[in-house]
Amino acid sequence: MIKIILTSMLAGSLLFSSQAGIAAENDVPYVEVGEVFQLLEENHVNKPTEPQLVTGALNQVGQEIQKLNKGKVQTDPEDDTLPELIGQLQEWEQAYLLDETDVNRWAINGMLSTLEDPHTVFFTKEELQRFEANVNNEYVGFGFRMRIQDAQLIIREVFPNSPAETAGLQPGDHLIAADGKDLKGKSFEDAYTLLQGKEGTEAVLTIFRPKENATKEFKVKRAVLSIPEVVSKPFQGDIGYIRLDTFGAEAAQEFQRHLYALSKGSKPVKGLVFDLRDNGGGYLGAAQDIASLFMEDGLLTYMQDRNGVEIARWVHNGEEIHIPVKILVNEGTASASELLSGALRDHGIATLVGTKTYGKGSAQQVIDLEEGDALKITLHQYLTPNRTVVNHVGLTPDLEVKDDIAQVIEALRSLGVKHFEVKEADGDVLINGVPFVVTHPLFKATPQGLMMRAEVFKSVMKQSEQANTDYVLIPSAVQSKIVQNSGEITLTFTDS
Structure with missing residues (x-):
């Protein structure tokens, strides 16, 4: 069954068969290049042209050949049709002793790079299985969720009994690199690609932990995880x-x-x-x-x-x-x-x-290709x-409302709630009994006294002006509403 998928990483939408419909014999070269070419030219929402796709494919394959130190390749600007593309790929494969599978993927990724659409993606069979499992919260991974904040990937939740928890990763950790590959400024899609791997394989994750002002490395093993939706x-x-x-x-x-x-x-x-x-x-x-x-x-x-x-x-x-x-x-x-x-x-x-x-x-659709791979196309x-x-x-x-805890307070307030109990304990914040994972502590002890996130303080005090600092010193009027006990800090207040 074909499913329409709407995600920042995913697929979906239905107009034709799940097979691309291109007849192919086993000895026909670059079958999937031809399938993807046809699907993009005839169906992609951005209406790519034939010369555009050919140029993208040839440029990408040429760059990959140069990376292999096999010399600089020359392309003919008049090669702008699918048969000419296939012919050039065959010629390069023979001349530079290339693997057809590699050339196939390089050419497809080259076509996709011309679309200005990060959501149209080529999947191998294995990548598609991981992708679909991720949609259903069943995947091989480390056991944490991420968020993007100020162009930085931040761990927002670590699952109990997961490899991430066992290794010592914590909510609020900034993901810097995976096996030495830079994650700073990456999109969810790019980060997913760099973090994915097979069950049982291990990766070295480099993180920055703001509360310790320290950069750390953790060896974390991937495992099969099933998370409630x-x-x-x-x-x-x-x-x-x-x-x-x-x-x-x-x-x-x-x-x-x-x-x-x-x-x-x-x-x-x-x-x-x-x-x-x-x-x-x-x-x-x-x-x-x-x-x-x-x-x-x-x-x-x-x-x-x-x-x-x-x-x-x-x-x-x-x-x-x-x-x-x-x-x-x-x-x-x-x-x-x-x-x-x-x-x-x-x-x-x-x-x-x-x-x-x-x-x-x-909206995208995942379409099966002739040789077992798939195309997610917008x-x-x-x-x-x-x-x-x-x-x-x-x-x-x-x-x-900018602050994640203040968002909950304001949502409740807009529903008529007047009494609030906000408790910070064991790294979580409980608002009227419901726990929320946070990446930044709600309260912070300093030599000057106890401080609170500025945006939450603004919400508590029902102030409208923008906060110009991350934390504010809690004044005596609010201190009287705070109880500290065995590492727990509880703020109770009632709207007038």
Whole structure:
């Protein structure tokens, strides 16, 4: 079955067969180059030209040949057709004693490099398996989640009993390198490529730990991990909390179970905080099914192809939620997360709290190739029901709040919550009983006294001005609301 996938790393959208449809005998050279060429030229949303793709392929292969110290290659600028491309690749393969598999991948990556689209990607069979497992939160890895903050990859969560935890990695660690390969400034896609590997293999991860002002190296072994897609818990009071980490194959069923437990249990909640921060997306079908848990009928999105033809995706026979919803978003909220957030906002079901989202408003499809590999190709961009453009733009929240803990406080406040208990213990921050993993401590002890994150202090004090520092010294008016006990710090306050 072909699935539309909407993620910052993933795939999806449906217009033709899962096979590229190019007949090929075993002795036909560079079959996959031809398949990818045809798929891109005829279907990619950016409408690449034949000369553009040929030039990209030849340039990339030429560069790879030079890296092998086999001399500088010459290309004919008049070679701008697929047969001429295949002929030149064959000639170079024979002249420089190259491996056809290597040349095949170099040429395909060269074509993809001309698209200005990081979401169209060539996968080997093994890479596709890892990619699809990652969508479903089942993957081989180290056992941590990342976030991008100020162009830096930061570990935001370390899973219990994972290789990362065993090795000593911690939330807040800045990822500097993997096996000596620089990770600074990398996108999620590039970082994923550098970090991936087979089960049981080991990597040396270089991190910078701000709280110790130290650079450290850790040897971490990859293992098979299965992580729940949905986490939920009621806040103290009558507000529910649900976090969705990815729109995988089981996400909608998991989400329904958690939502029903909160909204239809013995003590139904009267409001919901829906956390989509750092959710890079997943399957469109999962987003559509989750939307049906919030509204009975309604337009989910417009899918627009390269010729401007639109396909409307609808929700039918769903169920209205009947309680106010606040969706937490940030710069890691991408693709399917943006699609769902935009749809629920346009229908007046939810408002967005946090920071501007990633801006990945395109849809891809994973297509099997003749020799067992696959192409993830961008076929559509999507618009919200009110025709808001998401791609390269993102969604601006209704209530803009920068700090991740302040975001939760403001979301609860906007749902009518007046009493707050904010506790920091064992590296986590609990807000009215719900734990949140943080990358920066909420409180900091200094010779001058106890300090608090400036943005959280601003939220506690209900101040509107922008904070111009990371931490502020806690004044006596707030000190009286703080209790310190056995390493735990608890701040309790009530809005007037």
